[in-house]
Amino acid sequence: MLYGDNAYFAIGQQSVLVPVPVFVRGSASIVGSKEGKGPMGELFDVVSEDDYIGCDSWEAAESCLQRQAVSMTLEKTSMTPKEIRYLFAGDLLSQSMASSFGLQDFNIPLFGVYGACSTCGESLTLGTMAVCGGFAGNVMCVISSHFASAEKEFRYPLSYGNQRPLSAAWTVTGSAAFILSSEKTDNDLALVTSFTTGKIVDYGLKDSFNMGCCMAPAAADTIFRNLKDFQRHPCDYDKIITGDLGKVGKTVLLDLLNEKGLDITEQYMDCGMEIYDPNTQDCHAGGSGCGCAAVVLSAYVLKQLASGNWHRVLFVPTGALLSKTSYNEGNTVPGIAHAIVLERINR
Amino acid sequence: MLYGDNAYFAIGQQSVLVPVPVFVRGSASIVGSKEGKGPMGELFDVVSEDDYIGCDSWEAAESCLQRQAVSMTLEKTSMTPKEIRYLFAGDLLSQSMASSFGLQDFNIPLFGVYGACSTCGESLTLGTMAVCGGFAGNVMCVISSHFASAEKEFRYPLSYGNQRPLSAAWTVTGSAAFILSSEKTDNDLALVTSFTTGKIVDYGLKDSFNMGCCMAPAAADTIFRNLKDFQRHPCDYDKIITGDLGKVGKTVLLDLLNEKGLDITEQYMDCGMEIYDPNTQDCHAGGSGCGCAAVVLSAYVLKQLASGNWHRVLFVPTGALLSKTSYNEGNTVPGIAHAIVLERINR
Numbered sequence: 001m002l003y004g005d006n007a008y009f010a011i012g013q014q015s016v017l018v019p020v021p022v023f024v025r026g027s028a029s030i031v032g033s034k035e036g037k038g039p040m041g042e043l044f045d046v047v048s049e050d051d052y053i054g055c056d057s058w059e060a061a062e063s064c065l066q067r068q069a070v071s072m073t074l075e076k077t078s079m080t081p082k083e084i085r086y087l088f089a090g091d092l093l094s095q096s097m098a099s100s101f102g103l104q105d106f107n108i109p110l111f112g113v114y115g116a117c118s119t120c121g122e123s124l125t126l127g128t129m130a131v132c133g134g135f136a137g138n139v140m141c142v143i144s145s146h147f148a149s150a151e152k153e154f155r156y157p158l159s160y161g162n163q164r165p166l167s168a169a170w171t172v173t174g175s176a177a178f179i180l181s182s183e184k185t186d187n188d189l190a191l192v193t194s195f196t197t198g199k200i201v202d203y204g205l206k207d208s209f210n211m212g213c214c215m216a217p218a219a220a221d222t223i224f225r226n227l228k229d230f231q232r233h234p235c236d237y238d239k240i241i242t243g244d245l246g247k248v249g250k251t252v253l254l255d256l257l258n259e260k261g262l263d264i265t266e267q268y269m270d271c272g273m274e275i276y277d278p279n280t281q282d283c284h285a286g287g288s289g290c291g292c293a294a295v296v297l298s299a300y301v302l303k304q305l306a307s308g309n310w311h312r313v314l315f316v317p318t319g320a321l322l323s324k325t326s327y328n329e330g331n332t333v334p335g336i337a338h339a340i341v342l343e344r345i346n347r
Numbered sequence: 348m349l350y351g352d353n354a355y356f357a358i359g360q361q362s363v364l365v366p367v368p369v370f371v372r373g374s375a376s377i378v379g380s381k382e383g384k385g386p387m388g389e390l391f392d393v394v395s396e397d398d399y400i401g402c403d404s405w406e407a408a409e410s411c412l413q414r415q416a417v418s419m420t421l422e423k424t425s426m427t428p429k430e431i432r433y434l435f436a437g438d439l440l441s442q443s444m445a446s447s448f449g450l451q452d453f454n455i456p457l458f459g460v461y462g463a464c465s466t467c468g469e470s471l472t473l474g475t476m477a478v479c480g481g482f483a484g485n486v487m488c489v490i491s492s493h494f495a496s497a498e499k500e501f502r503y504p505l506s507y508g509n510q511r512p513l514s515a516a517w518t519v520t521g522s523a524a525f526i527l528s529s530e531k532t533d534n535d536l537a538l539v540t541s542f543t544t545g546k547i548v549d550y551g552l553k554d555s556f557n558m559g560c561c562m563a564p565a566a567a568d569t570i571f572r573n574l575k576d577f578q579r580h581p582c583d584y585d586k587i588i589t590g591d592l593g594k595v596g597k598t599v600l601l602d603l604l605n606e607k608g609l610d611i612t613e614q615y616m617d618c619g620m621e622i623y624d625p626n627t628q629d630c631h632a633g634g635s636g637c638g639c640a641a642v643v644l645s646a647y648v649l650k651q652l653a654s655g656n657w658h659r660v661l662f663v664p665t666g667a668l669l670s671k672t673s674y675n676e677g678n679t680v681p682g683i684a685h686a687i688v689l690e691r692i693n694r
Contacts, residue, residue, distance in 0.1 A: 007529065008481035010432060014456050016482050057676055085357060086544060093670065094441035094500075096461045100547060100668035104681055109361050109544035111469055114443045114459040122458055126473060133480025134355035135363050153441075153672075182354065197433060197458070200451035321447035323440065325500075329404055334451055 012229025028072035029298040032173030043299035058149035063102030065175035085136035088123035116319030121338030144175035145289030167210035169288035176298035196226040202334035212249020218335030220256035238310040243293030243317035244272035246285030271296035293317040359576025375419035376645035379520030390646035405496035410449030412522035432483035437466035463666030468685030491522035492636030514557035516635035523645035543573040549681035559596020565682030567603035585657040590640030590664035591619035593632030618643035640664040
C-alpha cells in the first residue's frame with residue numbers, strides 16, 4: 001500500500017511534517033456585539049457594537065468583517081497588500097460571497113477555499129504549503145462567519161423568530177486574518193510545524209440543528225490520525241483544540257476517542273465552548289461557524305503560544321458539510337476536520 | 348516594492364515557475380447528453396444519455412458525475428484511492444455540495460476549493476504546489492457542473508420554462524478529474540510548468556445573464572500578467588485557452604488585450620465556444636460552468652499535448668463570482684481567472 005510515500009515531507013497516512021519553518025507573523029480579529037460580551041471579549045482587536053458593521057445587508061456586513069480583519073492584520077505587521085503573494089479565503093455563504101465582495105480592493109491573487117467551519121484549518125494548511133514550498137514569501141488567510149447571514153443561508157431569516165433546540169449552536173459573528181511567512185521577525189506569534197488533512201466522515205446523522213454530533217466523528221478521525229502519524233500521545237500537546245463541536249459534540253468526540261484507547265480529556269478545548277458564557281448568553285450548545293475557530297485562534301490561542309504559556313497545540317477546526325438544498329433533500333450531514341500543529345517560537 | 352520576492356519560485360507579480368516537473372498522469376471526463384451530441388462528443392470517455400445519471404435529484408446527479416470521473420481516472424491510470432494523497436475538488440453548488448456528497452467513498456483527504464468557473468485552474472494550481480513542494484506524491488483534482496442544478500442554483504428551476512437572452516451561456520453537464528504526480532511514467536499526458544494566479548477583477552457589470560462580459564476583464568488581466576511575468580509573447584503558446592467566455596466575452600477579451608498592445612487572435616480558443624455546435628444546439632453564447640473548461644481540458648487539450656500536436660498552452664479557466672443572493676441584492680458580478688501553463692513531454 002502506497003500513501004504517496006514518494007513525497008518528501010509526507011508522514012504516515014494523512015500528515016505532513018513542515019520541513020522549513022513557516023512563521024505566523026501576525027493576526028487580527030474583529031467580532032460582533034455578542035462575542036464582545038463573552039468571556040473573550042477583551043481579547044479581540046475590535047468589537048463592533050453594530051452587527052451590520054455599517055452596511056445595509058448581513059452579507060455586506062460579513063464582507064466588511066473580512067476587509068477589516070485583513071486591513072488590521074496588515075497594519076499590525078506593518079505590511080502592505082503588495083507584500084502578500086496570495087490570499088486564501090473562505091466563508092459559509094453560497095459561492096463564498098463574503099470573500100468575493102470583501103477582498104477585491106486589496107488586489108491580491110486569491111484562492112477561494114471551502115471546508116464549512118473547518119475552513120480556517122484548510123486555508124492555513126494550503127497557505128503553509130505555498131510558503132514552505134517556496135511559491136510565496138508571505139500569504140494571508142482570512143475566514144469569516146456572521147450569525148445573521150448564516151441563519152438566512154442555512155435555516156430561517158431572523159425575522160421569522162423561529163425557535164432553536166438546545167443542541168443548536170450559535171454562529172459566531174467575526175473574522176480573523178493570519179499572515180504566514182517564510183521570513184523570521186522579532187514579533188512572530190508561532191510556528192506551523194505540521195498538519196493532518198481530514199477526509200469526509202459521515203455517520204449518517206441528519207440533524208442540522210445538532211452539528212456538533214455530525215462533526216465529532218470527523219474530528220475524532222483527524223485527531224486519531226495525527227497522533228498515529230506522528231506517534232504522539234495526547235500529552236505531547238498542551239491543548240487539543242476543536243473548532244465548534246459544542247457541548248454535545250464534545251461528549252461524542254471524547255467517547256469516540258476513548259473507544260480507540262485515547263483519552264484527551266485533559267488537553268481538550270473547544271473554541272465554541274469558550275467564546276460565549278453559557279450561563280448568561282443563551283447560546284445553547286456553544287458557538288459555531290468558521291469565524292469561531294478563527295477568532296479564538298487569533299485572539300487567544302496564538303497569544304498563549306506567543307507568550308510562551310503553551311508549547312505546542314493541535315488546532316482542529318471542524319466542518320459540517322451541508323447546504324439548505326442538501327438538508328431539504330433529506331441528505332445526511334457529513335463532517336470534515338483539518339488539523340494543524342502550532343508551536344511556540346524559542347527565542 | 349516587494350512581490351513576495353523572497354520566495355524561490357515566484358516570478359514577477361503573480362506567477363510561479365514550477366521548479367520540479369509535475370506530470371499530468373491521467374484524466375477522464377464524463378458529460379451529459381447535450382455535450383455528447385456536440386462537436387467533441389466522441390472525445391469524452393463517457394456520455395450519459397440520462398442527465399439524472401440514474402439519481403433522483405440534479406444535485407445527486409452532479410455528485411455522481413464527480414464520482415465517476417474520479418473512478419475512471421483511477422482505472423485509466425491503474426491507481427487506487429490509497430495512492431492519491433489529496434483531492435482538490437469543487438463545483439458551483441452552494442457549499443460545494445456536489446463534491447461533499449460525491450467523493451466521500453474514496454476516503455481521501457479533501458481540500459474543497461471555490462473559484463466559480465475558474466475552479467479547474469485553481470485546483471490544478473494548488474495540486475501542483477502540493478506535488479511540487481514535496482507534500483504529496485500524487486493528487487487528484489476533480490471539477491463538475493450540471494446544467495439543471497446550476498439553473499436551479501443561480502436562476503430558475505427548469506420547470507419554470509423561463510426564457511434566456513442570447514448573451515446567456517449554457518452550463519455544461521460534466522465532470523473531469525486529473526491526477527498530478529511527481530513521478531514520471533510512460534503514459535503521462537503533459538507537464539505543468541508554471542502558473543499565474545488571478546485576482547478579483549470587477550468592472551461593475553451586473554448582468555448575470557452575460558457572464559462572458561463580466562469575466563473577460565479578469566481573463567485579460569491574468570493573460571496579460573502571465574505574458575509580462577514570463578516576458579513571453581502570445582506566439583510562445585500554441586493556444587491561449589479561456590474557460591467559458593463565450594462569443595460575447597471573447598470580443599471583450601480581445602478588445603481589452605488589444606488596448607494593452609497584445610493580439611492573441613491567432614492563438615485564442617474558448618472551451619465554451621467549442622463544446623456545442625452554435626448552429627444546431629441552441630446554446631446562445633456558448634458553454635459555461637466549471638465543468639466546461641475541465642472536460643475540454645481532459646478530452647481535447649491534454650490529448651493535443653500528449654500527441655505532440657501542441658507544444659505549450661496557456662489554460663485560463665474564468666469564473667464569475669456571483670450567487671443568487673448577491674444578484675438579488677443588486678451586486679456586481681466580479682470575475683477571476685487562474686492560468687496554468689501545460690507543456691508537451693519530450694520523449
